[in-house]
Amino acid sequence: MPTKPRSPKRNAFYAQSGGVTAVINASAAGVIEACRKHRSRIGKLYAGRHGIVGALTEDLIDTSRESAAAIRALRHTPAGAFGSARYKLKGLEQDRAKYERLIEVFRAHDIGYFFYNGGNDSMDTALKVSKIGAELGYPITCVGVPKTVDNDLPVTDCCPGFGSVAKYVAVSTREAALDVASMARTSTKVFILEVMGRHAGWIAAAGGLAGRGPGDAPHVILFPEIAFDQARFLERVRQSVASRGYCVVVVSEGVKGPDGKFLAEAGTTDAFGHTQLGGAGPEIARIVKEGLGYKYHWAVADYLQRAARHIASKTDVAQAYAVGKAAVEFALQGRNAVLPVIRRRSSKPYRWTIEAAPLEAVANVEKKVPREFVTEDGFGITAACRRYLEPLIAGEDYPPFAGGLPRYVELKNAPVKRKLATDFKV
Numbered sequence: 174m175p176t177k178p179r180s181p182k183r184n185a186f187y188a189q190s191g192g193v194t195a196v197i198n199a200s201a202a203g204v205i206e207a208c209r210k211h212r213s214r215i216g217k218l219y220a221g222r223h224g225i226v227g228a229l230t231e232d233l234i235d236t237s238r239e240s241a242a243a244i245r246a247l248r249h250t251p252a253g254a255f256g257s258a259r260y261k262l263k264g265l266e267q268d269r270a271k272y273e274r275l276i277e278v279f280r281a282h283d284i285g286y287f288f289y290n291g292g293n294d295s296m297d298t299a300l301k302v303s304k305i306g307a308e309l310g311y312p313i314t315c316v317g318v319p320k321t322v323d324n325d326l327p328v329t330d331c332c333p334g335f336g337s338v339a340k341y342v343a344v345s346t347r348e349a350a351l352d353v354a355s356m357a358r359t360s361t362k363v364f365i366l367e368v369m370g371r372h373a374g375w376i377a378a379a380g381g382l383a384g385r386g387p388g389d390a391p392h393v394i395l396f397p398e399i400a401f402d403q404a405r406f407l408e409r410v411r412q413s414v415a416s417r418g419y420c421v422v423v424v425s426e427g428v429k430g431p432d433g434k435f436l437a438e439a440g441t442t443d444a445f446g447h448t449q450l451g452g453a454g455p456e457i458a459r460i461v462k463e464g465l466g467y468k469y470h471w472a473v474a475d476y477l478q479r480a481a482r483h484i485a486s487k488t489d490v491a492q493a494y495a496v497g498k499a500a501v502e503f504a505l506q507g508r509n510a511v512l513p514v515i516r517r518r519s520s521k522p523y524r525w526t527i528e529a530a531p532l533e534a535v536a537n538v539e540k541k542v543p544r545e546f547v548t549e550d551g552f553g554i555t556a557a558c559r560r561y562l563e564p565l566i567a568g569e570d571y572p573p574f575a576g577g578l579p580r581y582v583e584l585k586n587a588p589v590k591r592k593l594a595t596d597f598k599v
Contacts (some may be wrong), residue, residue, distance in 0.1 A: 182214060183285025185504075187236075189226060190260075190291030190298075190320075193253040194334030195482040196342075196493035197290060197320050201254060202247040203497025204288050204318065207234050214505055218453035219282065219589055223256035225289075229271060230597050231278050233589035246582035248494060249572035251482035254584050260599065262298045264464050265305055272305040274597050279306075279313055281592040284521045286314050286504045290497070291333075292321035296512060297536035303510045316500045317396025317512035317532055320493075324375035324430065326491035327540045328530045329514035331565050333496055334479070336489030339379030340566035341481040342368050342423070342474060346383035348474070350390030350421045357419035362467040363410060367454030368474050372397050373541045376478070380423030381554035382562055390421035392552075395457070397427035399551040401436060408466040409552055414467060424453045432468075482578050488523070499527045523564035 187204050189197055201220075208218040220234040221227030227234070234255055236244075247254055279287070290297040296317045303315035319326055324335035346366060353364045354368050357524050368376045373380040374396030384390055392413040395401060413420035428436050437453040492515055498515035511529040518524040546558035554562075572579040 185286035199493035199495035207501035224258035333493035336486035421538035
């Protein structure tokens, strides 16, 4: 029987990966609205329920069942509207059956475009899917959509998701510092805020934006890039309390000792093989208590920092939407195995554009805070770092409110009828 000619109109697949952000759904909105704009070339856009796991298990979501208003509302809704997953695919030979399963599902649903919204590991997966597709005679256009609160993707000036976390951390540091300062004479002397950042201290650096002049909080920032020196740290805390009456510390979860080991290593790993961290904040608090005896409080921003859509950066929202839209445009231009990246044209005024970068330049590479962004003593940010960070937290893009709370959208997430007879266990 002759093979039925393939329609020039192909379906598309979109998946969210890894830790979600306050603006990842803005990227989803960019992808979906761009696909709808190009209906003559893109049929339906399917999303993976819980990311790449949805593709492997043929658990697809039909985004065409969602109204235009619902998709617009994604722009101001945090978390992952379709569900995300920490699920790492290994090398093509190690996990060949899984890659072949992806192509089997894509073939069954005539998916010709794959948009993968994630970080370093996800870009590696997208690159490998493009290779295995060609190898198996099923060419598929794979385009990454950048996302990571850690801001550690190379090539791009910044990562969508980071600006909003940076704004939340800067605001929280400033507000907490005012609280501590008002109580320090008779109560808490040291406040410690633990923020995300396993190997790159960008989020911790953002805490430095809270202070404007000499002596302003935070008085100490602990970066993963700078080896923790306990004696020097305690002396800095002592000096701050002696001169100002209190000390505010922002510590990255990934701060390491001179031996290169995480201060808060829990001895386990996550689904991506990353070391599970057990709490740098309380560990620093213990060091302060035992070394100086000051009364202290510590807090862990944890999910709050990446879910805080109510105080999202307007710049971040705009960039998140723009990279989603650009991903579709690049795919329709025939660009395969690329990623939309942000190019800074100027800092004052802040101007940026979107360009395409090869996935090979991004996959499994981490961008760390450069030494020139950290003060000589290793405890603060420089003017150069401030110039880099300030535009990324600029502007407010508040969600609509109802009854005193943000009004977020919940999608129908209607399932797509399965076409394959076989199940796949993940």
